[in-house]
Amino acid sequence: FLLAFPSITLIRTVRFLPLFHVLISVKGPWIPVSLFLVYKIKTQMDEEIDTRKINNSFLRDHNYATEADIISTVEFNSTGELLATGDKGGRVVVFQREQESKNQPHRRGEYNVYSTFQSHEPEFDYLKSLEIEEKINKIRWLPQQNAAYFLLSTNDKTVKLWKVSERDKRPEGYNLKDEEGRIRDPTTITALRVPVLQPMDLMVEATPRRVFSNAHTYHINSISVNSDYETYMSTDDLRINLWNLEITNRSFNIVDIKPANMEMLTEVITAAEFQPSQCNTFVYSSSKGSIRLCDMRASALCDNHSKLFEEPEDPSNRSFFSEIISSISDVKFSHSGRYLMTRDYLTVKVWDLNMESKPLETYQVHDYLRSKLCSLYENDCIFDKFECVWNGSDSVIMTGSYNNFFRMFDRNTKRDVTLEASRENSKPRAILKPRKVCVGGKRRKDEISVDSLDFSKKILHSAWHPSENIIAVAATNNLYIFQDKVN
Amino acid sequence: MEYKVEAHRIMSISLGKIYNSRVQRGGIKLHKNLLVSLVLRSARQVYLRDYYGGICLSAQQAREWCEGEYMDSEQDKLVPGSTESLPESDGQSEVAVDKQEPGNVVESHAALDVESEASGEQDHAENGVLDLGCSELKTPEESLEASPTCEVSNVVTTISSNCISGPPPSNPKQAAETPNGCQTDDGESVEENLHEPIVPHTCTNRKRSAEDSELTDSLPKKTKVMSSTLISKNDEKKVDTEEMDTSNVSSLITIFGSSFSGLLSSEDGAQPDSEAEDSDSGQICCDQMLKNLNPWSTAIVAF
Numbered sequence: 001f002l003l004a005f006p007s008i009t010l011i012r013t014v015r016f017l018p019l020f021h022v023l024i025s026v027k028g029p030w031i032p033v034s035l036f037l038v039y040k041i042k043t044q045m046d047e048e049i050d051t052r053k054i055n056n057s058f059l060r061d062h063n064y065a066t067e068a069d070i071i072s073t074v075e076f077n078s079t080g081e082l083l084a085t086g087d088k089g090g091r092v093v094v095f096q097r098e099q100e101s102k103n104q105p106h107r108r109g110e111y112n113v114y115s116t117f118q119s120h121e122p123e124f125d126y127l128k129s130l131e132i133e134e135k136i137n138k139i140r141w142l143p144q145q146n147a148a149y150f151l152l153s154t155n156d157k158t159v160k161l162w163k164v165s166e167r168d169k170r171p172e173g174y175n176l177k178d179e180e181g182r183i184r185d186p187t188t189i190t191a192l193r194v195p196v197l198q199p200m201d202l203m204v205e206a207t208p209r210r211v212f213s214n215a216h217t218y219h220i221n222s223i224s225v226n227s228d229y230e231t232y233m234s235t236d237d238l239r240i241n242l243w244n245l246e247i248t249n250r251s252f253n254i255v256d257i258k259p260a261n262m263e264m265l266t267e268v269i270t271a272a273e274f275q276p277s278q279c280n281t282f283v284y285s286s287s288k289g290s291i292r293l294c295d296m297r298a299s300a301l302c303d304n305h306s307k308l309f310e311e312p313e314d315p316s317n318r319s320f321f322s323e324i325i326s327s328i329s330d331v332k333f334s335h336s337g338r339y340l341m342t343r344d345y346l347t348v349k350v351w352d353l354n355m356e357s358k359p360l361e362t363y364q365v366h367d368y369l370r371s372k373l374c375s376l377y378e379n380d381c382i383f384d385k386f387e388c389v390w391n392g393s394d395s396v397i398m399t400g401s402y403n404n405f406f407r408m409f410d411r412n413t414k415r416d417v418t419l420e421a422s423r424e425n426s427k428p429r430a431i432l433k434p435r436k437v438c439v440g441g442k443r444r445k446d447e448i449s450v451d452s453l454d455f456s457k458k459i460l461h462s463a464w465h466p467s468e469n470i471i472a473v474a475a476t477n478n479l480y481i482f483q484d485k486v487n
Numbered sequence: 488m489e490y491k492v493e494a495h496r497i498m499s500i501s502l503g504k505i506y507n508s509r510v511q512r513g514g515i516k517l518h519k520n521l522l523v524s525l526v527l528r529s530a531r532q533v534y535l536r537d538y539y540g541g542i543c544l545s546a547q548q549a550r551e552w553c554e555g556e557y558m559d560s561e562q563d564k565l566v567p568g569s570t571e572s573l574p575e576s577d578g579q580s581e582v583a584v585d586k587q588e589p590g591n592v593v594e595s596h597a598a599l600d601v602e603s604e605a606s607g608e609q610d611h612a613e614n615g616v617l618d619l620g621c622s623e624l625k626t627p628e629e630s631l632e633a634s635p636t637c638e639v640s641n642v643v644t645t646i647s648s649n650c651i652s653g654p655p656p657s658n659p660k661q662a663a664e665t666p667n668g669c670q671t672d673d674g675e676s677v678e679e680n681l682h683e684p685i686v687p688h689t690c691t692n693r694k695r696s697a698e699d700s701e702l703t704d705s706l707p708k709k710t711k712v713m714s715s716t717l718i719s720k721n722d723e724k725k726v727d728t729e730e731m732d733t734s735n736v737s738s739l740i741t742i743f744g745s746s747f748s749g750l751l752s753s754e755d756g757a758q759p760d761s762e763a764e765d766s767d768s769g770q771i772c773c774d775q776m777l778k779n780l781n782p783w784s785t786a787i788v789a790f
Contacts, residue, residue, distance in 0.1 A: 133513035156513060218517055237517045268518045287518055320497055320533075323525040327518075374493075377526065378500055383519050 069477035073461055076472070077141035077149065080465040083111055083472055084151055085479055086136025090120040092153055092206075094164060109470075111481055115164050117206035120155040132157050138223050140232070142245070150209070152232060156219040159234050161210035161245065169197040215241050215251045222271045228279040235272040240284060242296075254302050255284060255294065270385075271331045278337065285342060289313075289326035291351065309340065309351050311358045321373040321382060329385035334394040335466075341397055343388040346370060348399050350411065363409045363416065366401045368439045368450045381455050392467045400459025403448065404475045405435060421459060421473045421480040494534040501527035 068089025075084050083095040096114035123132040133156055142150040148165035173195040178184050218237035225232045233242050233254065240255035255272075259265055272284035280296045292305035313322065325345035332341045339360070340351040346367055349359035365386075369376060376382040381402070388399040400406045401418070409416045418435045438447035461474040473480045504523045508515050 128514075130514040131512055135513070219513070221518075265521065268521060270518065287521065320494075320526050320529045323529075324522045327522060374497070377497070380504075383522065 066477075071461060071474035071477060071479060072135050072137065073139050074463040074472050074474050074479070075139045075141060075151075076463050076465055077151075078143050078466060080467060080470065082114065082141070082149060083463065083481075084139045084141065084153075085472075085474065086119065086139050086153055087477070088133075088135040090118055090122070090134030090136060090155065092117055092119045092136060092139065092151075092162070094149075094151075094206075109483070115204040115206050117162070119153045119160060119162065119208075120158065123157075137220060140223050140225050142225055143229055145229075152223055152225065154220050154223050154234065157213065157216055159212040159220070159223060159243070160208050161212075162206050163209045164204065164206045167203045167205060168200060170200045171195045172198045210245070210248050212243055212248050212251070215243075218268075221269070222273070224273045224282065226274045226279050227277055231279075233272060233274065233282065235269055235284065237268040240269065240272055240282075252300070254296060254300070256301065256303060270328050273331055273333055276333050276335060276337045283331055283333070283340060285328035285331040287327040288323070289328055289344060291328065291331060291340060291342060293353070307353070307356050309356050309359075311349075317370075319373060321377055324377070324382050325373065330387040332388060332390060334390050335392065336394055339394065341388050341390060343386050343399055345382060345384075345386075348388050348397060348409065350397070361411060363397070363407075365399055365407055366405075366437070368437055372450070376455070379455065381458070384458055384460060386459075387461050389462055389464045389471075391464050391469070398462060398464060398471065400462055400473070402455050402458050403453040404457040404459060405437075406459045406462060406473055421475045421478070423478075491534055494530040497530040498527055498534060501530065 068087060068091075070088045071085050072088050073084075073086040076082070077084070081097050083097075085093050085095075087093075092115075093113060094115040095111040097109045097111050100109055119136060120134040122134045124130070125132060135155055136153050137156065138152075138154050140152045142152065142161075144150075148163050151162050151164070153160055153162060172179065173193050175189060175192055175195075176184055176186070212234070216234065216236040216239070218239070220234050220236045222235045223232060224235075229245075231242055231244055233240050234251075235241075235255075238256065238258040239253055241251040242254045243251045255269070257267070257269060267286045267288040267290075270285050270287055272282060275281035275283070281293065282296070283291050283293045285291045289310065291309040293307040293309070294302035294304075295306045296302060298304070298306065313326065328342045328344050330341075330343040333339070334341065338353060340353060342349050342351065342359075343365075346365060346369060348363045348365055350361040350363075352360045373382060386400050388397060390397055395412055396408055396410050398406060398408045404421045405418050406421060407416060407418050418437070420435050433446070436444075436447045437453070438444065438449050443449050457475060459473055459475050463472045465471070468483075470481065470483045473482070501523050505520060505527075508520055508523075
């Protein structure tokens with residue numbers, strides 16, 4: 001009977017401070033958010049358990065501690081029971097929803113820390129003299145098939161399949177080893193016994209089951225699990241590779257837009273996703289603002305798209321930065337698989353798969369930034385990659401903005417709201433009030449002017465529970481979880 | 488004018504970003520650098536349009552341009568002609584005219600004519616392109632004094648002049664030589680003309696003779712092309728790698744250290760050297776390097 005030890009030593013302990021629980025509700029019946037939890041991910045640099053090797057410490061500066069806490073991805077699993085976050089320090093934290101209990105009906109389904117592990121380490125590619133960041137770019141859950149949970153996490157170069165499982169029993173009574181694991185002197189063994197499983201404190205352990213490496217020359221920006229539950233794809237700037245979840249030493253290249261002459265490069269791939277119900281269909285978005293839908297049945301190498309979704313540029317909006325703001329930062333299929341949502345710098349667009357010429361709906365996220373593009377270019381904010389999410393019924397879409405604002409758009413009523421993820425503005429039983437950015441000269445009382453926005457506080461990553469109105473919003477190193485109001 | 492200054496500033500910022508990307512953690516990010524290079528190219532197009540008007544003309548070039556036919560008589564022909572040929576373009580290109588160093592008489596004369604046109608066309612066209620809202624109008628003298636960054640900008644314009652996909656530097660003096668009737672959409676010849684960098688750089692004198700003969704042909708075409716370029720962002724002509732001015736390349740390389748042969752030779756400003764570093768390891772890396780080698784960057788390729 002073999003014990004599977006986690007092969008990664010946790011280098012830093014991570015402290016979670018559940019700050020307070022607040023009941024908040026939002027005006028307007030169609031966006032129910034209420035219960036308010038905040039988890040602040042904070043690194044505790046613990047010297048005695050610092051077992052970093054020489055090469056790691058060469059790369060890691062202790063000053064990175066704060067930056068390492070910045071959350072870089074958020075993802076619910078397919079049932080919504082688990083919520084995973086990845087951060088710049090290469091750690092993954094998994095939250096689990098509490099079972100609802102009759103004893104405490106008002107504390108309905110809060111999320112608590114379930115497991116923490118170091119998924120990726122900083123690496124150094126000696127051949128190319130390149131440092132490989134350990135930042136977790138994406139996490140995707142696999143559908144649950146047994147008691148264990150599986151997720152894929154990726155940094156710039158390597159995808160790993162992690163198994164998160166519970167252990168509440170351990171074997172005791174080995175013949176050749178004593179209870180501490182030391183080898184017993186065979187001459188002292190006089191009788192044989194059968195090891196038995198004894199109950200123990202519940203332990204959640206994470207083990208890396210597969211490591212998919214050395215397949216990407218450029219930086220991986222997305223991964224997507226196929227609906228066949230056998231394959232997944234990983235996407236970098238110029239290529240998309242298809243993997244079998246079981247096989248780590250081989251992948252198939254299905255899209256390659258690298259030009260023969262790199263000097264002719266004009267666009268890169270920015271995101272890709274499988275269609276949720278058809279295992280042969282996927283889309284990928286480009287830095288030029290186009291989305292291509294490909295069918296893997298057509299050919300082994302899907303360089304020729306089946307559909308091209310592109311909207312002609314509005315010439316009146318032309319500026320130096322037109323190319324940058326038209327670059328798509330995220331693409332998501334609706335749960336139905338019928339619609340596509342894309343996010344570029346200033347807008348969110350919903351596309352109908354049956355109409356390639358223009359999007360079905362376009363929503364302005366923060367159009368007041370259009371006149372500030374020059375400054376945003378200088379401070380690099382214009383390169384921020386915002387994500388976008390659908391709600392479970394595909395009726396509401398959500399995306400982030402600056403100043404810890406995030407926006408929700410109701411596709412049916414065409415109403416939208418701006419909310420802020422901030423502790424200062426929330427008190428117990430307070431109403432989470434919608435925020436408004438004032439563009440004109442005259443600023444009303446509760447409005448905030450464009451120049452007062454804090455561009456260092458940006459919400460790039462968020463997630464929506466697959467069936468309920470629970471959202472997880474990452475604001476730098478804080479994770480906010482909003483939930484329906486309990487009546 | 489203010490647009491030129493703004494374009495110049497954006498170019499400097501873009502170059503700074505590209506340079507800093509080399510030392511950032513995680514290696515050079517292809518996507519971001521591609522976007523920065525696109526901005527750089529757009530800014531350069533705008534900048535060069537005025538550049539050909541002679542912001543940083545060398546003395547020799549200025550003298551040549553001022554000789555004989557480039558003078559007042561052409562001014563009269565020019566101004567109305569320019570307006571004809573630039574129906575959609577703004578007045579900046581004409582404003583840029585008056586930046587010749589020698590011939591102040593010419594300047595003022597041009598300025599008078601130009602400003603009347605400029606006022607009419609200022610609000611047109613390029614507001615979307617150039618209304619960046621963050622620069623002030625400067626006099627020609629002031630912009631000439633933007634010398635600290637002049638070297639960088641000179642280098643940049645030289646480097647990226649190969650990448651021109653049709654920005655017509657409407658130097659009216661030169662345009663006057665060929666009446667603006669010609670509307671040739673001969674992209675090939677435009678490209679070829681552009682390959683002789685009409686670089687008002689103090690170092691680049693040897694291409695002058697070639698320039699002069701081609702300038703007159705190229706500029707009217709460029710004026711037409713520019714208006715369409717502004718509108719179609721995807722209107723990119725694939726420019727073949729051309730011989731670069733070695734001195735300018737060297738200075739750029741000095742600035743960046745290494746890995747920028749792509750920016751030198753590609754209109755899109757991709758960085759094949761950096762790409763080569765990122766690309767397939769081992770054998771393939773070497774092949775990539777070899778493909779992208781330019782003679783003057785041989786020394787720089789490390790692997």
